[in-house]
Amino acid sequence: MRYAMAIDTLKCVGCSDCVVACQTENNVPHGYARDWITETVDGVYPSLELEFRSERCNHCDNTPCVRTCPTGASHIIEGGIVKVTPGKCIGCGACIQSCPYDARFSSPEGWVDKCTFCDHRIANGQDPACVEVCPTHCMYFGDLDDKNSNVSKVIANRKWKVLAPEAGTDPQIFYLI
Amino acid sequence: MKTTRRDFIKISSLGAGTIALGTPAIKFLAGADDSENKGKSGAVTRTPNYCEVCFWNCAGWVYKNEEGKIWKIIGNEDDPHSYGRFCPRGTGGVGMYYDEDRLKTPLMRVGEPGNQTYKEISWDEAFEHIAGKMKEIGGKYGNESIALFKHGSSGKHFGKLMSAFGSTNQAGPAYAQCKGPREEAFALTFGEPLHSPEPLDIRDTKCLVLIGSHLGENMHNGQVQEMSEAIDKGVTVITVDPRLSTAASKSKFWLPIKPATDTALLLAWINVIINEELYDKEYVDKLTIGLDKLKDHVQQYTPEWAYGITTIEPSQIRATAKAMADASPSVIVHPGRHATWYGDDTQRIRAIAILNALLGSYGRRGGFYLPTKAKLPGFPSEKNPNPAWSWRDIEPEKYPFASDGVTNLLVDGSHPDYKGKHSIKAWFVIGTNLPVSIPNTKRTVEAMDNQEFIVVIDTMPTEITGYADIVLPECTYLERYDDIRVSPHREPNIALRMPAAEPKYESKPAWWMAKELAKRLGLDAYFNFENYSEVLDWQLKQIGSSLEEMKKIGVKKFEREFDDLYFAPGEIPEFFTGSGKIELYSSELAAYGFDPMPVYKPLPEPEAGFYRLIYGRAPMHTFSRTANNPNLTDLMKENSVWINPKVAKEWDLKNDQKIWLKNQDGAISSFPIKVRVTERIRWDSVYMVHGFGHKDKRLSRAFGHGLMDTEMITNVLIDKESGGTGMRSNFVTFLTEKPEKEVQS
Ligand code: SF4
Ligand code: SF4
Numbered sequence: 001m002r003y004a005m006a007i008d009t010l011k012c013v014g015c016s017d018c019v020v021a022c023q024t025e026n027n028v029p030h031g032y033a034r035d036w037i038t039e040t041v042d043g044v045y046p047s048l049e050l051e052f053r054s055e056r057c058n059h060c061d062n063t064p065c066v067r068t069c070p071t072g073a074s075h076i077i078e079g080g081i082v083k084v085t086p087g088k089c090i091g092c093g094a095c096i097q098s099c100p101y102d103a104r105f106s107s108p109e110g111w112v113d114k115c116t117f118c119d120h121r122i123a124n125g126q127d128p129a130c131v132e133v134c135p136t137h138c139m140y141f142g143d144l145d146d147k148n149s150n151v152s153k154v155i156a157n158r159k160w161k162v163l164a165p166e167a168g169t170d171p172q173i174f175y176l177i
Numbered sequence: 178m179k180t181t182r183r184d185f186i187k188i189s190s191l192g193a194g195t196i197a198l199g200t201p202a203i204k205f206l207a208g209a210d211d212s213e214n215k216g217k218s219g220a221v222t223r224t225p226n227y228c229e230v231c232f233w234n235c236a237g238w239v240y241k242n243e244e245g246k247i248w249k250i251i252g253n254e255d256d257p258h259s260y261g262r263f264c265p266r267g268t269g270g271v272g273m274y275y276d277e278d279r280l281k282t283p284l285m286r287v288g289e290p291g292n293q294t295y296k297e298i299s300w301d302e303a304f305e306h307i308a309g310k311m312k313e314i315g316g317k318y319g320n321e322s323i324a325l326f327k328h329g330s331s332g333k334h335f336g337k338l339m340s341a342f343g344s345t346n347q348a349g350p351a352y353a354q355c356k357g358p359r360e361e362a363f364a365l366t367f368g369e370p371l372h373s374p375e376p377l378d379i380r381d382t383k384c385l386v387l388i389g390s391h392l393g394e395n396m397h398n399g400q401v402q403e404m405s406e407a408i409d410k411g412v413t414v415i416t417v418d419p420r421l422s423t424a425a426s427k428s429k430f431w432l433p434i435k436p437a438t439d440t441a442l443l444l445a446w447i448n449v450i451i452n453e454e455l456y457d458k459e460y461v462d463k464l465t466i467g468l469d470k471l472k473d474h475v476q477q478y479t480p481e482w483a484y485g486i487t488t489i490e491p492s493q494i495r496a497t498a499k500a501m502a503d504a505s506p507s508v509i510v511h512p513g514r515h516a517t518w519y520g521d522d523t524q525r526i527r528a529i530a531i532l533n534a535l536l537g538s539y540g541r542r543g544g545f546y547l548p549t550k551a552k553l554p555g556f557p558s559e560k561n562p563n564p565a566w567s568w569r570d571i572e573p574e575k576y577p578f579a580s581d582g583v584t585n586l587l588v589d590g591s592h593p594d595y596k597g598k599h600s601i602k603a604w605f606v607i608g609t610n611l612p613v614s615i616p617n618t619k620r621t622v623e624a625m626d627n628q629e630f631i632v633v634i635d636t637m638p639t640e641i642t643g644y645a646d647i648v649l650p651e652c653t654y655l656e657r658y659d660d661i662r663v664s665p666h667r668e669p670n671i672a673l674r675m676p677a678a679e680p681k682y683e684s685k686p687a688w689w690m691a692k693e694l695a696k697r698l699g700l701d702a703y704f705n706f707e708n709y710s711e712v713l714d715w716q717l718k719q720i721g722s723s724l725e726e727m728k729k730i731g732v733k734k735f736e737r738e739f740d741d742l743y744f745a746p747g748e749i750p751e752f753f754t755g756s757g758k759i760e761l762y763s764s765e766l767a768a769y770g771f772d773p774m775p776v777y778k779p780l781p782e783p784e785a786g787f788y789r790l791i792y793g794r795a796p797m798h799t800f801s802r803t804a805n806n807p808n809l810t811d812l813m814k815e816n817s818v819w820i821n822p823k824v825a826k827e828w829d830l831k832n833d834q835k836i837w838l839k840n841q842d843g844a845i846s847s848f849p850i851k852v853r854v855t856e857r858i859r860w861d862s863v864y865m866v867h868g869f870g871h872k873d874k875r876l877s878r879a880f881g882h883g884l885m886d887t888e889m890i891t892n893v894l895i896d897k898e899s900g901g902t903g904m905r906s907n908f909v910t911f912l913t914e915k916p917e918k919e920v921q922s
């Protein structure tokens with residue numbers, strides 16, 4: 001089992017619905033977010049390329065955040081989901097420093113928070129909140145080990161990229177291009 | 178078409194008349210029917226609602242957590258407006274409920290008009306005072322002299338009250354500040370306005386032309402979703418925009434047009450499509466009238482001619498015309514929604530309508546489908562009195578094609594410079610922040626200062642509340658019943674709104690306010706119910722459903738009565754125009770002395786050092802009303818002014834630098850705005866998102882954040898056909914130092 005996400009940049013409109021849906025679903029306090037939108041513009045008017053990306057923790061296969069965590073609060077669960085146990089986290093921020101994607105933040109309660117792939121929803125057979133809400137239906141979630149899952153199929157059929165491959169973390173969010 | 182759809186309309190009005198029988202069958206005790214929704218401890222519960230954060234009115238479920246607190250809102254899978262997915266504003270709608278800046282109690286102005294000091298009063302005092310004033314002003318000047326400005330679902334309840342009271346001086350910015358010209362242009366061409374949601378068959382279209390729309394930034398939910406589906410199926414998107422909009426970035430063709438020249442491009446497209454015989458010959462032959470006249474008329478509008486005006490290359494104009502024709506009839510030249518741009522808007526959208534007619538897209542798969550509605554009878558009520566005059570009589574010569582109340586006419590009739598016989602003396606304003614929604618704030622304020630009495634009903638202390646004599650706090654859509662949503666769509670469908678929680682603070686639903694006022698005005702007979710749930714249950718039972726059923730399902734769909742989603746092959750429908758045909762040449766326009774076919778007329782250009790102000794929408798905000806929503810300000814808390822790098826260099830402007838704007842009439846912005854240097858905007862224009870720069874300090878998150886575009890919109894060009902207020906003929910320049918004048922607060 002290897003959970004992953006594919007996000008179609010040809011359809012994403014950068015609306016941030018995925019951000020606000022995550023905030024309400026997971027009661028993320030105002031002013032904080034587990035996912036966010038990046039906009040890149042290339043070229044000179046009128047020869048332009050515009051890309052929106054919905055970004056979050058990449059649930060990497062090779063996890064500097066887990067390695068640097070001194071207490072074991074950062075850990076990996078079934079399906080490769082990277083999680084933080086609030087009770088164990090001392091808020092030292094080592095993981096925040098080690099993540100090349102800036103995917104973690106210190107919550108007002110003092111522990112480190114990040115995307116969980118909505119594992120509480122996956123357990124009920126639901127998609128993560130961001131995937132379920134996206135009005136352009138541009139996000140695909142599922143098990144990469146299952147060749148018939150939505151995410152396996154789009155990754156097999158489309159061109160894709162991952163962010164900062166040079167960091168060597170083996171990220172599991174795939175951007176369809 | 179005429180047979181099936183006309184009959185349909187007839188049947189439904191007949192239905193409503195025959196069932197007008199007196200007392201409703203079932204009575205609930207006020208509030209008692211909500212008990213099952215008071216979240217039981219330990220269980221997550223959900224109640225149906227339809228979203229009020231924008232006019233799309235998506236249906237969904239309001240979830241409450243184990244403690245019974247409103248938690249999240251999720252789309253209803255059966256809903257054709259949302260297809261089970263809300264847009265960011267709808268998802269963040271919980272913030273409308275939790276916003277701690279909400280209006281909490283009825284307020285009464287203390288002292289003189291203009292003095293913004295208020296005292297809290299009870300609902301009883303408020304109603305006694307308002308009813309007294311209504312009687313007094315109605316007695317002096319006639320009940321017609323009291324006008325209603327309204328928006329959204331709650332506006333309807335006060336609409337009923339005012340109609341019962343004898344005033345049809347009712348208008349909303351949704352017409353003259355938004356889609357008015359579009360509705361008239363389509364009515365003049367095809368015999369019917371488009372209504373909302375627009376019957377665009379985007380999911381099955383092969384070519385989508387966006388020339389008045391930035392879908393994806395305006396989150397017209399169903400359309401955004403269908404566009405995405407069409408992208409998956411390989412649709413050709415053509416976007417005309419001086420700005421690289423989100424949609425433009427997803428388009429096969431982006432035509433970076435010089436702003437204010439759209440009509441020239443549209444006419445050149447018509448020229449190519451006719452001259453190169455790219456139009457749908459059989460359709461145009463059988464269904465339309467005026468092709469010969471149109472052909473002659475557009476000979477002058479060649480692509481080469483248009484190039485000099487629009488800066489779009491003739492080859493691009495031809496290639497895009499060809500792409501549309503290749504997809505015909507599965508092509509949509511999008512009619513847009515906020516259409517009040519340049520004061521010639523009915524004519525510009527007529528060109529869009531004509532283009533669709535030539536491409537044979539109206540009434541065809543992948544073009545415009547033919548919508549239908551559920552037939553929900555109205556709740557039995559007294560017949561309304563006939564008012565002696567109405568908004569049209571304020572300036573009888575003006576706007577002959579306006580089919581709905583024109584807000585700016587009501588402002589004219591309220592203004593001290595009004596010379597006619599039909600003056601407005603008092604205002605009710607519900608759900609619309611007029612100083613921001615109607616352009617030329619100064620004139621609106623002068624009109625308000627000239628009123629004897631103003632009542633404002635809202636959920637938030639927006640700018641308009643500062644002009645009121647009485648402010649009534651409305652509860653949010655998550656805390657109330659409203660009318661059943663009955664919308665035109667592919668299938669008839671209805672949706673229920675019910676309270677998910679008790680109204681916070683002292684706030685109350687608009688239906689209750691209207692009813693309580695009616696009592697004090699002796700108009701009880703028009704509000705013959707205790708709780709609005711009775712009205713809904715009675716109505717629902719007439720069509721084989723019930724409140725109980727709707728509480729469980731939220732949305733109910735019905736079969737179409739006729740198999741007429743599109744015209745049948747070979748069908749020759751009759752249209753509700755003067756000629757019964759689609760009018761390429763409009764005899765009606767000609768009869769009133771307007772251009773029967775659209776003519777290109779150059780619009781004013783900015784002087785050196787000035788840039789055309791273009792405004793638009795961000796996906797996470799609606800107008801000016803979400804700027805204080807705690808969830809949505811998290812996503813975007815202020816607007817910025819987009820400036821092309823060349824221009825920024827000339828002015829030495831940097832990203833995030835705060836500047837003030839000044840327009841061609843010398844109006845200076847109250848607040849500064851951050852610069853965004855970006856290639857996404859042309860060098861002759863600047864762009865900003867509408868709805869920021871709030872001036873009321875009671876909006877703690879929105880106050881002073883960003884700039885209010887309407888402050889810069891002092892040159893308003895009015896569409897003579899419909900009364901729509903064109904707002905895109907304003908030019909701004911940059912002030913890098915804080916201007917001398919005091920910043921208002
Ligand atoms: S909800 Fe979907 S379309 Fe909107 S920003 Fe997120 S991924 Fe993009
Ligand atoms: S994205 Fe950052 S936080 Fe997430 S698994 Fe990778 S390194 Fe860790």
Ligand code: SF4
Pocket residue numbers: 228229230231232233234235259262263264265266267268396397398799
């Ligand atoms: S489009 Fe968005 S804001 Fe408008 S009604 Fe739907 S969910 Fe609400």
